[in-house]
Amino acid sequence: MEVSSRGLALALILSFSSLCYLGAPSSAATSDPDGFLQCLWGSVPSGLIYTQGANNFTDVLASSVRNPRLFTADTARPLCVVTATDASHVQAAVRCGRAHAVRLRVRSGGHDYEGLSYRSLQQGEVFAVVDLAGLRAVAVSADDAAWPAPTAWVESGATLGELYYTVARNNPGLAFPAGICPTIGVGGHFSGGGIGMLMRRFGLAADNILDAKLVNADGELVDRVAMGEDLFWAIRGGGGGNFGIVVSWKASLVRVPSTVTAFNIMRTLDQGAIDVLTRWQEVGPTLPFDINMRVIIQGQQVTFQSLYLGRCSDLVPTLGTFFPELGMTGADCLEMTWLQSVVFFDTWNPSAPVESLLNRRTSLSTFTKNKSDYVRRAIARDDWKNIFPWFAMNGAGMIILEPHGGFIGTIPASATPYPHRSGVLYNIQYIAFWPSGSDGAAATSWINNFYDFMGQYVTKNPREAYVNYRDLDIGENTVVNDVSTFDGGKVWGEKYFAGNFRRLAAVKAAADPTDFFRNEQSIPPLLQGNNRWGKRLG
Template structure:
């Protein structure tokens, strides 16, 4: 950006940033401030065809284009954006923020649409006036194979990132999530873990720079934003400090061959015994292997990736985890990039499939999470599976259980906002599915009951949760005198961030003191 443009944005901020942004009754396209906001966007050189208002014929299809959870497709159930800006470049994001401040319209950013409570494109308070900046048009990936780095825009999906890395440097990869349709922006903002986490840690552990549009509409790199803000955006959750347009990441080496296996056991054939032993073995295995668990009412799948060959893996598993009874027939050798579609989409998927951005589920879902620091007794696992089987009358359930230990646990919990490090055995993601009734009354009650049952066996003081598995049942912000209350935010915030929450709130107070970037679980400011 030129110095003159930077100066202009600074002057605009000085004029308008002191005004409080209220949340009056929801506005229509004909509201004077809404019209003024749209007019301001066009004056800032955003082409009209990139601005979709409620009166636009394309508005509904654009709004629903990356809603992954069908229960949010009913757009009358919550507040919807005044307009959607399909940003193509960073200046479009800056214009939305500057115009939003001028016309008292908040801005929320959406990258992949996988946010579990839909807070990137909807608001629970129907009085909330906001616009959405959709980043799906900003998805370039520039790989520097010689330096082992890449710049990736927030609108890219993990699949697009992985594919671009492989195309430029087949012996490099990146430590991030399993699902290829997850947007980079939201994923990195909350931490980002996946099958390489035990070898290399989280996605945010490898972010070395970023470009951020801040609450003033300014464009900042790492040096300009300062280390506190740079720390906060690497795991402090999306929608609180600004809009990250792009991320500079350090890539990681991957071997020419990895081995993937799926070993399935049923409760009737020893699954509970093996799972009980897994929870102590898996976090202590060598860094090169990740064995996670997918638990369902009638089966348990032990799904793994090893950074090496089957010949190397077999003696390791026979020695360290003999109860799994893995055999050579379970081995599937492939390249790292081939493991991405194989693990998420199945054995018939191809590398090209990870470029498909569409993945709207056919069933409604509710997600919750736990961190476990002490092994759960076998007697309790038996009760858990009995509860899982109760749901089959009105829904389905999966528990995704990811082991920690190794590299992820050797990084200090204050190094990034993501605090779930040393002492964590594994993370549990509870996913409840149901069809038909979007409210899912019976399924949701069952989900709440299971979560309550699990309370004695998860971490304590606080009971931890993963920020990227956002769960509004943990708490919601309350706005007091125009600012999100720190006191109310602690209720949910310390579950996601433990002792890092206070530091995040202090950073928020410095960079966004009037709480412009705000949603139901955004970081509230804490003034010193």
């Protein structure tokens, strides 16, 4: 890792800063980037700090960008990227940032759908990025007899694929309930809740977190006891980058059978896809907890993708009873280990090697835009007939329906910040794709118009959304006197968190009243009046 000379780097930074000062908000004008960098260099190995003057600065900044739509020539660049490899480096970044009024953006895997973990939309904001990809250790406890299962400490920069691989290689009878995409960083995923194929049996990822180590707004490293139960509640589903920087998580692992069954069953419109889909809305959320069957709709085809924690010989008669409309037979079954099923759901290839889960590949060839909804009342068959023409308009557009119900529906909405529990039939993720060489106007128009059209069929007041599918179109923070306002945050916050939003804002006020950890959709502090962060800095 090569970094240019400090003198040259500082000159470039100071030159950049002078441009930022022109017409910048008062908070940016008080920032001291020179002092911030000097502070960092006194506390963090210089080889872990990449300033804009470094030859490989752009490569490091782009190293875990998953959506090039958000990484263009006019994207605001941070003062530097701190590639932390120890919790002490994170502490130093926070303390230096607080002392010199430089805000931090924090990323683990880079899947943030709006890129707020590494870019700022605030004109003139002086910020740095703390990249946790170097904090990626996974340590599984040796006590296999632990009840209900052993635990693992996993650092926030580890990917889901690395977590799954390490756990299953340690003991193939163990797993962890989280998302499908293996390159997602656990830090952001856990922070937003974490839905996945095991959630109907074991709950969300956040439901299975027992402890955490967090660098708070004062730069202190605290665990669950030291941070207190309110803050521990908030970080398990309240969204990343709000209350501090979680550097590691203690996860309660779950026990899975030696053989599980997976399948992809595809139905076209000519094969009665709409009838099967209409029925799935009632069946998917009410199937036995050991079955998760999600739906992928693209073009004029519907794919029913399922995981069963058991053998095909048990699954066929079960679905024959609960869901005969699907027409599932033993020929559809793919029996495998749980770890192999993780690879299958990512690649759709039952022969793909499990070692592929360790690939932290990044591609900048495809742009995407995502949105989300929740459905609490089944959409009628005739309404689906009106919906399907939208998929003919954009062959690259798709939606994914994730059934709820099961164990996740038995957990109170206030147990974690994730409120979409009892009564939810399924979540919808909307995705539009386009190649990096295109301006994306047609694709973004399609997803925006389709989302508006779907408003009549989904939840209302609020129209619910999933914070891990972050969408700036539903609202951005309003900042007054350098602090995000509660009323401004409610516009988007109650869509993600419903009645839990106020409690999250109260926790924010206690943990970070000066709003140091702030982005365009960060939790605002619930204060009687606006504070200036300088009051705490002294």
